[in-house]
Amino acid sequence: MTTVHEPPVEQVDNDQHPVGYGRMLRKEDPRFIRGRGHYTDDVQLPGMLHLAILRSPVAHARIVSIDTSAAEAHPGVKAVITGEALAGQGLAWMPTLSNDVQAVLATDKVRFQGQEVACVVAEDRYAARDALELIDVEYDMLPPVIDARHALDPDAPVIRDDLEGKTDNHCFDWETGDAAATDAVFAAADVVVSEDVVYPRVHPAPMETCGCVADYDPVEGKLTLWSTSQAPHAHRTLYAIVAGLPEHKIRVISPDIGGGFGNKVPIYPGYVCAIVGSLLTGKPVKWMEDRSENLTSTGFARDYIMRGEIAASRDGKILAVRTNVLADHGAFNGTAAPVKFPAGFFGVFTGSYDLKAAYCKMTAVYTNKAPGGVAYACSFRITEAVYLVERLVSRLADELGQDPAQLRLANFIHPDQFPYATPTGWVYDSGDYAGTLREAMRIAGYDELRAEQVRRRERGELMGIGVSTFTEAVGAGPRKDMDILGLGMADGCDLRIHPTGKAVVRLSVQSQGQGHETTFAQIVSEELGIGPDDIEVVHGDTENTPFGLGTYGSRSTPVSGAAAALVARKVRDKARIIAAAMLEVAPTDLEWVKGSFQVAGDPGKAVTIQQVAMRAHGAGDLPEGIEGSLDAQITYNPPNLTYPNGAYLCVVDIDPGTAQVKVRRFVAVDDCGTRINPMIIEGQVHGGLTDGLGMALMEIIAFDPDGNCLGGSLMDYLIPTALETPDWETGYTVTPSPHHPIGAKGVGESATVGSPAAIVNAVIDALKPLGVTALDMPLTPSRVWEAMQGRATPP
Ligand code: MCN
Numbered sequence: 183m184t185t186v187h188e189p190p191v192e193q194v195d196n197d198q199h200p201v202g203y204g205r206m207l208r209k210e211d212p213r214f215i216r217g218r219g220h221y222t223d224d225v226q227l228p229g230m231l232h233l234a235i236l237r238s239p240v241a242h243a244r245i246v247s248i249d250t251s252a253a254e255a256h257p258g259v260k261a262v263i264t265g266e267a268l269a270g271q272g273l274a275w276m277p278t279l280s281n282d283v284q285a286v287l288a289t290d291k292v293r294f295q296g297q298e299v300a301c302v303v304a305e306d307r308y309a310a311r312d313a314l315e316l317i318d319v320e321y322d323m324l325p326p327v328i329d330a331r332h333a334l335d336p337d338a339p340v341i342r343d344d345l346e347g348k349t350d351n352h353c354f355d356w357e358t359g360d361a362a363a364t365d366a367v368f369a370a371a372d373v374v375v376s377e378d379v380v381y382p383r384v385h386p387a388p389m390e391t392c393g394c395v396a397d398y399d400p401v402e403g404k405l406t407l408w409s410t411s412q413a414p415h416a417h418r419t420l421y422a423i424v425a426g427l428p429e430h431k432i433r434v435i436s437p438d439i440g441g442g443f444g445n446k447v448p449i450y451p452g453y454v455c456a457i458v459g460s461l462l463t464g465k466p467v468k469w470m471e472d473r474s475e476n477l478t479s480t481g482f483a484r485d486y487i488m489r490g491e492i493a494a495s496r497d498g499k500i501l502a503v504r505t506n507v508l509a510d511h512g513a514f515n516g517t518a519a520p521v522k523f524p525a526g527f528f529g530v531f532t533g534s535y536d537l538k539a540a541y542c543k544m545t546a547v548y549t550n551k552a553p554g555g556v557a558y559a560c561s562f563r564i565t566e567a568v569y570l571v572e573r574l575v576s577r578l579a580d581e582l583g584q585d586p587a588q589l590r591l592a593n594f595i596h597p598d599q600f601p602y603a604t605p606t607g608w609v610y611d612s613g614d615y616a617g618t619l620r621e622a623m624r625i626a627g628y629d630e631l632r633a634e635q636v637r638r639r640e641r642g643e644l645m646g647i648g649v650s651t652f653t654e655a656v657g658a659g660p661r662k663d664m665d666i667l668g669l670g671m672a673d674g675c676d677l678r679i680h681p682t683g684k685a686v687v688r689l690s691v692q693s694q695g696q697g698h699e700t701t702f703a704q705i706v707s708e709e710l711g712i713g714p715d716d717i718e719v720v721h722g723d724t725e726n727t728p729f730g731l732g733t734y735g736s737r738s739t740p741v742s743g744a745a746a747a748l749v750a751r752k753v754r755d756k757a758r759i760i761a762a763a764m765l766e767v768a769p770t771d772l773e774w775v776k777g778s779f780q781v782a783g784d785p786g787k788a789v790t791i792q793q794v795a796m797r798a799h800g801a802g803d804l805p806e807g808i809e810g811s812l813d814a815q816i817t818y819n820p821p822n823l824t825y826p827n828g829a830y831l832c833v834v835d836i837d838p839g840t841a842q843v844k845v846r847r848f849v850a851v852d853d854c855g856t857r858i859n860p861m862i863i864e865g866q867v868h869g870g871l872t873d874g875l876g877m878a879l880m881e882i883i884a885f886d887p888d889g890n891c892l893g894g895s896l897m898d899y900l901i902p903t904a905l906e907t908p909d910w911e912t913g914y915t916v917t918p919s920p921h922h923p924i925g926a927k928g929v930g931e932s933a934t935v936g937s938p939a940a941i942v943n944a945v946i947d948a949l950k951p952l953g954v955t956a957l958d959m960p961l962t963p964s965r966v967w968e969a970m971q972g973r974a975t976p977p
């Protein structure tokens with residue numbers, strides 16, 4: 183059950199619009215709820231073979247030998263591929279999205295448990311799996327590096343000895359802000375609070391695991407790849423570069439995707455193996471991971487060990503934030519972030535506050551764990567940034583003896599300060615942070631909750647109220663600042679209007695469940711007055727869509743959404759010229775009334791967009807400069823990111839006997855600017871809050887000292903079910919983005935970014951009477967119990 187709170191003041195809301203934005207049911211759902219979705223694993227091709235991957239059982243070892251003879255002799259087996267065989271083709275290593283390289287199949291060493299060592303292509307999945315057991319690999323064990331804190335010890339074994347001249351496990355250093363200015367503010371401040379904060383390694387765990395079907399046609403020299411990809415165009419370009427196939431001979435199709443959450447941004451060795459398998463056998467080859475393969479070998483998230491410091495005046499003016507981060511990147515740097523931002527957008531760790539100075543220093547290291555780093559609705563690492571600063575601000579409030587909501591209200595960037603340049607160089611576009619937090623406090627009945635807390639504390643009950651407010655930065659580019667491996671982060675959009683006035687809009691972004699088939703139709707509908715049901719949205723096929731960088735970092739609405747609005751306006755401009763000729767007036771004499779052009783002052787004289795479409799395709803001459811048709815194409819290069827914000831309040835009760843945390847209430851007020859479809863936004867927020875609840879209370883990919891992954895199944899890696907999930911209460915404020923054509927900001931990751939801090943702050947608030955001031959996720963009953971006994975558990 184969920185509750186939606188409408189704001190008391192009049193806001194731009196779209197619930198009532200019949201055409202365009204509004205609470206429209208999702209066009210894709212009839213397909214999904216009737217089992218008619220078409221996922222990668224549904225692709226069946228004649229003669230299709232199946233690929234299975236042999237994975238390393240250990241975290242770090244030298245490969246002495248691989249004997250594949252028994253596997254090759256197994257019935258049904260068509261090919262057994264090793265790293266050595268790939269090396270012969272120059273394919274044993276592939277570039278990652280962060281300018282590192284990653285082994286496709288290991289040649290020299292294995293560097294994490296679950297790493298790809300060899301693969302089998304066979305007539306069916308069972309034969310392929312059975313043959314894996316027959317491959318004999320001899321390993322020479324090496325000591326692993328598991329704790330990032332020891333990765334740079336002088337005696338630590340060097341993981342990446344494949345990199346020339348590499349003598350340690352250092353991955354990269356990064357800094358942002360002004361160190362000297364920040365130090366000076368800290369030195370003069372009345373109050374400095376510091377905290378060590380671990381954001382543990384977690385996993386997106388989408389319902390559908392990763393996989394592909396590679397179909398190489400040797401006659402046409404053409405590769406068709408169905409794959410679980412959040413970025414089909416970028417993937418195609420990379421395959422062209424890696425495999426040396428001409429780009430126009432590669433078609434990447436992302437069919438329906440059962441959740442991505444960033445897990446489907448990287449290129450995985452399995453995709454490359456399937457392509458090689460198809461090249462080798464001349465047959466289509468399918469590879470689908472199982473659950474453990476997904477959890478142990480694909481893009482993880484977080485794994486940041488952070489020390490944060492916050493400086494303030496005694497009366498509660500926050501002055502500066504300073505942070506030092508140790509980032510665990512696993513065995514290969516497989517992070518997918520714009521190359522200029524090796525730590526993603528962690529630079530927005532200054533949060534929603536008007537600060538004098540800020541500085542961050544980061545050291546990233548290699549460890550013997552799976553690669554990845556940017557995933558799980560992370561907004562390019564803003565999850566970590568928000569969590570850190572929101573812990574620090576709440577900790578500061580405790581130190582100052584102030585209410586955490588009031589402290590935030592006193593320190594927010596003020597509405598008239600926008601556009602606001604942060605001390606780390608980001609330019610926030612718009613926001614009314616106090617308005618958003620006040621709305622959350624109104625919905626929650628904040629003052630009454632605090633009064634209740636006093637009464638309960640007197641009775642010895644453990645009730646906590648957690649506050650978290652956040653600003654996100656979503657919608658990468660602009661292309662001058664942002665690229666992935668040299669590809670600028672802009673997006674195309676094509677719009678075609680058929681003679682009868684129905685439309686097809688083609689996107690470069692790709693939905694994994696966010697409802698793009700609905701919301702992009704709504705955007706075009708709002709601009710053109712054609713009903714959303716008359717607008718088909720095409721995405722996920724490089725052959726039928728314009729180039730663009732794909733869906734992640736909540737960039738679809740900020741970038742492609744802008745492109746969709748502008749391409750529709752381009753069509754409208756063209757339609758105006760044709761309409762003017764039809765009505766025998768000048769184009770400037772026409773007024774656009776959603777869906778039709780009317781002669782100003784004479785509403786009886788009008789033509790609809792559908793009539794114009796027919797005229798554009800019809801017989802007879804068209805006005806000067808119009809060739810015919812109403813089609814248009816655009817590439818949108820965003821001038822800036824959009825900066826959605828939110829204010830979250832969480833109420834928890836902790837069972838003093840079992841230390842179980844129960845989230846009693848959770849109020850989320852989000853501001854994503856203009857709201858295209860309120861129902862879809864609520865769905866995005868509910869999902870993100872549930873993600874946040876999972877991370878705060880139960881999710882962790884842990885390793886034992888030998889590097890064995892302890893989160894390799896959903897029995898060990900806990901994700902929340904309906905039982906643990908409370909009734910979410912959502913509200914909203916609307917502060918449009920000034921530079922986005924329709925004022926919309928992204929929202930897909932907001933709730934995952936903002937919610938963990940609210941929950942952890944609530945738990946620490948509940949435990950305050952016991953003297954607890956800090957606690958790391960996940961807040962499992964055992965960890966909370968230890969804290970209640972005055973003991974800290976090692977992360
Ligand atoms: N929307 C809207 N009004 C706005 C903003 C967004 O109606 N002002 C709608 C959009 O039109 C879109 C949805 O909300 O239908 C999400 O839009 P947006 O914020 O632009 O995010 P993306 O579409 O780019 O989706 C990516 C984002 C990311 S990065 C992760 S991770 C995540 C998320 O979306 N993965 C998801 N939400 C997910 N939801 C589902 N079901 N599955 C995933 O894998």
Ligand code: CUM
Pocket residue numbers: 412442443444445447556557558559560561562563733734735736931
């Ligand atoms: Cu960082 S997860 Mo989303 O950007 O696909």
